[in-house]
Amino acid sequence: MRYVRTRVVAGAAVFCVTTAGILAILARNAPPRPNVVLIVIDALRPDHLACYGYSRELSPTIHALARRGALFRQAISQGTWTLPSVTSLFLSQYVSVHRVESVERRIADRATTLAEILRGHGYATGAFVMAGFPSAAFGMSQGFDHFRAMTGGSESMNPAIVKWLSERKRPFFLYVHYPDAHYPYRLPNPYRENYGAGYSGPADGMAPLGRLRDKLQPKDVQHLIDLYDNEISHVDFQLRTVVNALKALGLEEDTSIMLTADHGEAFLEHRKQLGHRGWPYEELVRVPLIVKGPQARAGTIVSQQVETIDLAPTILEMAGIRADANMQGHSLLPLLRGETQPASYAFSECLPLHLEAVRTERWKLIRNDESGERELYDLHEDPQERIDLAARRPALTKALGEVLLRFRQSNEALSAGREAAVANPDPKTLEQLRDLGYVQ
Numbered sequence: 001m002r003y004v005r006t007r008v009v010a011g012a013a014v015f016c017v018t019t020a021g022i023l024a025i026l027a028r029n030a031p032p033r034p035n036v037v038l039i040v041i042d043a044l045r046p047d048h049l050a051c052y053g054y055s056r057e058l059s060p061t062i063h064a065l066a067r068r069g070a071l072f073r074q075a076i077s078q079g080t081w082t083l084p085s086v087t088s089l090f091l092s093q094y095v096s097v098h099r100v101e102s103v104e105r106r107i108a109d110r111a112t113t114l115a116e117i118l119r120g121h122g123y124a125t126g127a128f129v130m131a132g133f134p135s136a137a138f139g140m141s142q143g144f145d146h147f148r149a150m151t152g153g154s155e156s157m158n159p160a161i162v163k164w165l166s167e168r169k170r171p172f173f174l175y176v177h178y179p180d181a182h183y184p185y186r187l188p189n190p191y192r193e194n195y196g197a198g199y200s201g202p203a204d205g206m207a208p209l210g211r212l213r214d215k216l217q218p219k220d221v222q223h224l225i226d227l228y229d230n231e232i233s234h235v236d237f238q239l240r241t242v243v244n245a246l247k248a249l250g251l252e253e254d255t256s257i258m259l260t261a262d263h264g265e266a267f268l269e270h271r272k273q274l275g276h277r278g279w280p281y282e283e284l285v286r287v288p289l290i291v292k293g294p295q296a297r298a299g300t301i302v303s304q305q306v307e308t309i310d311l312a313p314t315i316l317e318m319a320g321i322r323a324d325a326n327m328q329g330h331s332l333l334p335l336l337r338g339e340t341q342p343a344s345y346a347f348s349e350c351l352p353l354h355l356e357a358v359r360t361e362r363w364k365l366i367r368n369d370e371s372g373e374r375e376l377y378d379l380h381e382d383p384q385e386r387i388d389l390a391a392r393r394p395a396l397t398k399a400l401g402e403v404l405l406r407f408r409q410s411n412e413a414l415s416a417g418r419e420a421a422v423a424n425p426d427p428k429t430l431e432q433l434r435d436l437g438y439v440q
Ligand SMILES: [Zn+2]
Pocket: 042, 043, 081, 082, 083, 182, 262, 263
């Protein structure tokens, strides 16, 4: 089903010298371990980036990273909202394995996160994240020497990030989770007026989306998109501060930057979905993925479908560390080296709503496990998922349904006895989640 990774582990020759002598030889011969900067821009859709074909030029910094590194055309997130998606990224597990899929659930202490593994191998680990889900209350701080959940946008997070970078010993792992493209849109001037100036109406970027959903005219939806685009433009400008700091600190050469998102954002394309957490259509599960660093040749385009659970094994292989046995993703380094890999499936889930999807590079089946509703799309001919082909292609619908069934059964077996821990978010975190629209 998925490709099997073979790993070459550097073996130590046996020398008739002292242990100290062997260690000295190994240290001299070991390749330098790269620093890794993982940047998650919440709710960033790839089709709103010029490097993925968007007509508006919002993101010159991201585009420059893509030119100097590798761009993955089809990266799929395993969840449709922040908590399950980021948990999948850090554990390299599908949502139906970790089951961190409600505000009452968090990563269990006994689970092993990417940050914990890196720290255990001598990496300095730092995280600067938006307040809300990537927080300690949900187990996200596990493995970080320094973890700061911050209110405010990227511009208020950057000074602390640059300070941490300037004081770090090497190698380091830095996780930045910017909130800017996540609703509500509170952009400071002067960026707010780039697109959508002169609008008046209910879509002010602040009103709760649940109340707006049924009131919006096309011009209001377009205004939400304008505000979203202004946020992308802003966060891209702010990202330049971190990229420039790496350069100024002499860290550029041996640092890998990976840029992605936790999920996308819906603007009423399907089923009146506005925001995220819902049916896993492309606008919610397709995310950007750009890797710039020593192991990514400039200008590489990877067309093969990949998943965000692949990021943790990739980062570990970059660092010369064996992936944890519980990880379900696969390192992307073979694809970055230009090796051809067999085609694989990508899966996305939204468990509280009984929704799941399986995607090949051409076909996608979305299923509601409770109601039995099924939709099949031909992503080559119909990338916006307008024409449901489930009734016209029953054999293919059935075959992909069986893939989903096997996927669920094997995940149920893996998750048995490893329930997610109960979360007790403090009042401040709950207030932040309310502000983001997750808690009523
Ligand atoms: Zn998110």
